[in-house]
Amino acid sequence: MSDLLSPFFGQRVEVQNDALLLGGAMLSLAVPWGVAVIAGTGSIVVALDVDKDGKVVQAARRGGHGYLLGDDGSAYDIGRCAIRAAVHAYDAGEETSGLADKIRAHFGVNETGELLGKVHALDLTVDPVTATNAQKLRISSLAREVLTAFAASPPDPLAVTAVEEAIAPLATSVVCVAKQMAARPLPDGSARSFANAALIMGGGVIRQDAYRSVFLKVCKDAGVEFGHLAVVDDVGGKGALGLVDRAKRARGAAT
Template identity: 30%
Template sequence: MLRRDVFLGIDGGGTHSTAIAVDLEGNVLAKVIGESINYYSLGMKRARHHLIQIMDQILEKVKIESFESVYIGNSALSQEATAAMIDEFTSGIIKSGSVYMHSDSYIALIAMTIGKPGILIISGTGSMGIAKGLTDELLNIGGWGYLLGDYGSAYHIALQGIQAAVAAEEGMSKATMLKEALKRYFAALDMRDLIDKFYNPPLDRHIIAGFASEVAKCAEQSDEVALKLVKQAAHDLANHALELEKRLNIQGVPIGASGSVFTKNNYIFDEFKGLLEQNCPFSAVRLIDFPPEFGAIFACFHENKILLEPSIQQRMKLTYELLKEE
């Protein structure tokens, strides 16, 4: 196998993981999508197994035996991992001169700000916000998980939509398109069929979270109940950003949005953006330009004292897009 300086960045989200291999010039050599590596929700053994699968695939694609350096964003974390934790998770799996690990939200923030001040709100299966000011201190909000919070997340939106449909079926709430959408989405002939589908065996929360897109579709068709739910989700996420902006106390700091709730639901993002533009008129509000796995590479370059030139960023973007077309 050829020896070359190749860096690996991994975005280990709650639902799936994305890994990219990049050389010093910024060429994205390979991309692999694997399963989640969150060892808190999956357990260490299963998470390590998923990491092995990812590493086997990416090494095969790049045709090398080891990486110069590796940076992992892991949804199991809320701060930088200790050397002991990195070793427990990656020992015997990753061959590299150095391995770093932080939260998946951190690498998403770095993808947006490249180390400058900024606020990022993330909403996928779960939700949270992260911000960086003029120092290296990070501020966090949300990220409590599906049992304790995750307001504005796909799971939260979906569960509320499901409960609204059930309430309508029982005649205890307003009629809503969500009822038919629920039966259609989970292939149930009758509402009572849902009991078996949800509990026997228990339905994975990531599958439940997928129903959020159906709630958004019903909202786009002016369903009153669905509209109320997605509007509340946008308000919850905007409030996350407003609280972080207050804590930072920096006027005009950019605010980014990331995750499937924003990228797949125009209504929610537009409502979110509108609320923030009213309350933070000097802040630019936008979807992030680079995916979180780019942030892992940016952080990896930083740790290895490699200057991240604009030309490298653009080459990463171009070659990443070319990989998607293959």
């Protein structure tokens, strides 16, 4: 991709993961390192450093491998975990309502036992890629109902099971990457600490307060608590603002 785009710009163009744009928040916060996590339709965790030239660079990553191999804690994962929780409850003979009713309505079935057929069904009238994408969307679009039930007072038990199950591996990825980075010196040779690091969070799922509160608690319980937190709504805009803030500091240092 870099080779294809570079001639149009007259210089070498780097193609990066969009999670790198979350580094704009690091530049605005003026911290030397951090971990960026995106949890939306999919998910990814990346460790970011600010190098000696003030450029945000990716230092490590975990996840971002798509819904078959990853996307922990994403909308798809929340939907999948909710369906599984409902099916487990049904198999155990438990009486379920609330979120279970929403799940059955979402897939257009009357009994929870009918869910598996609907979840695995592919539309054979379209090409395989379109059919697979439609199947994935059916599951990921369920996340809105699950998160609403999770944030309710009191929260729906099935929603609690689903969200906590989805959060656990994503939080583990953040903890693993953070601890991995904490064992390394910063690019300037100085020691890292979580106090001088930022956790930058983007994506429609992790921007939900109830979800994020549990996510941060799981990280804290595992021994990782960042000195700075940032929730990013506009990823591209935050990337641009970070560059502006970096340029302002550079001009101030030069005068």
